[in-house]
Amino acid sequence: MSFPALVEPAAELTIDEVRRYSRHLIIPDVGMDGQKRLKNAKVLVIGAGGLGSPALLYLAAAGVGTLGIAEFDEVDESNLQRQVIHGQSDIGKPKALSAQESIAEINPLVQVVVHNERLDNDNVMEIFRGYDLIVDGTDNFATRYMVNDAAYFLGIPYVWGSIYRFDGQASVFAPTMADDAPCYRCLYPEPPPPGMVPSCAEGGVLGVLCASIGSIQVNEAIKLLVGAGDPAIGKLVIYDALELEWRKLKVRKDPNCALCGENPTVTGLIDYDAFCGAISEEAADAAADATISVVQLENLLKERAEGTRDFVLIDVREPNEYEINKIPGSLLIPKGEFLNGNALAQLPPVDSGTQVILHCKSGVRSAECLAVVKGAGYDDALHVGGGVVAWVNQIDPSQPSY
Numbered sequence: 001m002s003f004p005a006l007v008e009p010a011a012e013l014t015i016d017e018v019r020r021y022s023r024h025l026i027i028p029d030v031g032m033d034g035q036k037r038l039k040n041a042k043v044l045v046i047g048a049g050g051l052g053s054p055a056l057l058y059l060a061a062a063g064v065g066t067l068g069i070a071e072f073d074e075v076d077e078s079n080l081q082r083q084v085i086h087g088q089s090d091i092g093k094p095k096a097l098s099a100q101e102s103i104a105e106i107n108p109l110v111q112v113v114v115h116n117e118r119l120d121n122d123n124v125m126e127i128f129r130g131y132d133l134i135v136d137g138t139d140n141f142a143t144r145y146m147v148n149d150a151a152y153f154l155g156i157p158y159v160w161g162s163i164y165r166f167d168g169q170a171s172v173f174a175p176t177m178a179d180d181a182p183c184y185r186c187l188y189p190e191p192p193p194p195g196m197v198p199s200c201a202e203g204g205v206l207g208v209l210c211a212s213i214g215s216i217q218v219n220e221a222i223k224l225l226v227g228a229g230d231p232a233i234g235k236l237v238i239y240d241a242l243e244l245e246w247r248k249l250k251v252r253k254d255p256n257c258a259l260c261g262e263n264p265t266v267t268g269l270i271d272y273d274a275f276c277g278a279i280s281e282e283a284a285d286a287a288a289d290a291t292i293s294v295v296q297l298e299n300l301l302k303e304r305a306e307g308t309r310d311f312v313l314i315d316v317r318e319p320n321e322y323e324i325n326k327i328p329g330s331l332l333i334p335k336g337e338f339l340n341g342n343a344l345a346q347l348p349p350v351d352s353g354t355q356v357i358l359h360c361k362s363g364v365r366s367a368e369c370l371a372v373v374k375g376a377g378y379d380d381a382l383h384v385g386g387g388v389v390a391w392v393n394q395i396d397p398s399q400p401s402y
């Protein structure tokens, strides 16, 4: 199904613009009219990270007249493997400013609006207002649900994408463009339970996958802006890079959707952090009075070396994470082994007097495992707040971080 272009055309293109965009102008579906619409378009990209990098680069090169960048973070060395809008000399710089500089180099005709801040309930409506289209390149569920809801309340269509290892997904959510168009909540009514879906920081992502999914997002954005082709409204695009397989599934509007359904219960922005629960209730309870710092752990390790303390230190990350860095003296038992119950047989017996101390990358997975271990009777078990990231930052900076 085709839809009318989201944006009216600009009055004219300058001679410079005609030269620059000539390869677009000779495509019948874009042409002079479509390029003038791109010139008039205001697109906001959220996140100048994995997906945001290719999205911003191609939207800029395509001649989108106004590009907003909403991003609060700074460029880290581990970003450069995929966040190709930033370079070596940008490490430590705000990503939004680094992206702005790259765009100026690629296409100085684009007007860049920098929102160098974290998008949250207090600023999202204000920032979104005035944009024709939003491209979501963020990596966390709380922001995704907030973007979905805010875009719905303001009637702004948005292009969503997500990536993990070799798998990617993308769709267009535009409930106000068609009566049967679903929103993100129609597809995913509930966020996954905390700790269930690892982030890219935990699970990794193939750098080039960002280009595959980011370019699909830009492709959809351009189609919507100029009114070309059949946008992925009500369709979920799924890409399996290992099998080199693209699939397209139908996504239906859910009449019971909490946001866009017949009897909505979400009628304004909600507490998205609580909705997505950074950590499950059981894990939070287990960790409440059983969290130690890496400094405390370092002291405990010294006492263990002196023979005045007895405990096992268990790293619940995955083997490939363990290869990158580790806390010396730790034993690897991945979280899955705790969840399926197999780990318990590898722990010292409950009544042996040997304490169990758990850690992971940042302290979320170890808190989940702590709940299991305490449930099995290890009442004095502990976990390490901040995990190996804190260990590397505070105790052993000679090890790489990831």
Ligand SMILES: Nc1ncnc2c1ncn2[C@@H]1O[C@H](COP(=O)(O)OP(=O)(O)OP(=O)(O)O)[C@@H](O)[C@H]1O
Pocket: 046, 047, 048, 049, 050, 051, 052, 070, 071, 072, 073, 078, 079, 083, 095, 117, 118, 119, 120, 137, 138, 139, 140, 143, 199, 200, 201
């Ligand atoms: N609420 C938000 N407001 C603005 N930017 C956001 C928000 N949430 C996430 N982002 C940004 O979206 C980008 C997502 O990029 P990506 O998935 O590549 O992850 P990353 O955080 O850069 O990397 P890693 O997770 O490996 O440390 C990040 O740059 C992040 O700062």
Ligand SMILES: [Zn+2]
Pocket: 182, 183, 184, 185, 186, 187, 254, 257, 258, 259, 260, 261
């Ligand atoms: Zn919905």
